[in-house]
Amino acid sequence: MINFELEKLKHTAGNNFFLMAGPCAIESEEMALRIAERIVNITDKLEIPYIFKGSYRKANRSKGSSFTGIGDEKALKILEKVGKTFDVPTVTDIHESAEAAMAAAYVDVLQIPAFLCRQTDLLIAAAKTNKVVNVKKGQFLSAGSMKFAVEKIVESGNNRVILTDRGNTFGYQDLIVDYRGLPEMQTFGVPVVMDCTHSLQQPNQSSGVTGGKPELIATIAKAAIAVGADGLFIETHPDPACAKSDGANMLHLDRLEELLTQLVRLRKAVI
Structure with a gap:
């Protein structure tokens, strides 16, 4: 595993944004390594600090029959292998306090x-691993209220915190991004990330499968860079239509390099 310095991810003039990217869920070792290799090649070329993302298990599903994972230990070992193979940090979700130490080993x-960002026991358990903790802002919370999540982690002895915005509930089946929240959360002294894919979800569909608007991923990303986001979160897949989770709002892997190239140019123009 990589012991990277979180301070390097904070927004400073002359530095590039950092990227958390990968598939929504770990589907197989071959798929994870394939996606990671492609993204590492792109981010190395563009000098973008990179963290590979993949959920070892999906706990928040609309239907009980939806895909949740290939097995916790199997998926976590794949994440560990990605990190070691490509010498990059890795990130995954946890859902209950007991999972923190288990996942932290990999x-x-x-x-x-996001739905768990107020769960005190979960935040404290994550903090006590001394790993970096990335907290997704709840769709139901203001940016300002996320200071309490930061405080819970810091007061537990861990100041390695990232906050990620993923939109705000707008009616029952849509989300909207309030870009004022990014600089507001930066005042808490932590890196702030824009989740460019989950912020385009269309939840609570009658089919039981969350929808999305992936054609607007570039719009969300460009706006986030323009207002000074420290990092971006993008779920990507070589065949989103066949992905086992969140395919409706993932970026096609073939489109990632062009988008990141544009974003690097934009970052240089606005800093």
Whole structure:
């Protein structure tokens, strides 16, 4: 695993944004390595600090029959192999306090899902691993209220915190991004990330499968860079239509390099 310095990810003039990217869920070792290799080649070329993302298990599903994972230990070992193979940090979600120590043995960053961002025991358990903790902002919370999540982690002895915006609930089946929240959360002294794919979800569909608007991923990403986001979160897959989770709002892997190239140019123009 990589012991990377979180301070290097904070927004400073002359530095590039960092990227958390990968498939929604770990589907297989071959798929994870294939996606990671492609992204590493792109981010190395563009000098973008990179963290590989993959969920070892999906706990928040609309239907009980939806794909949840290939097995916890199997998926976590794949994440560990990705990190070692490509010498990059890795991030995965945890859902209950008992999962924190287990996942921390395999990955570098523990991610708290948006719906769980107020769960005190979960935040404290993640903090006590001394791993970097990435907290997704709840769709139901203001940016300002995320200071309490940061405080819970810091007061537990861990100041290695990232906050990620993923949109705000707008009616029952849509989300909207309030870009004022990014600089507001940066005032808490932590790196702030824009989740460019989950912020385009269309939840609570009658089919029981979450929809999305992936054609607007570039719009969300460009706006985030323009307002000074420290990092971007993008779920990507070589065949989103066949992905086992969140395919409706993932970026096709073939489109990632062009988008990141544009974003690097934009970052240089606005810093």
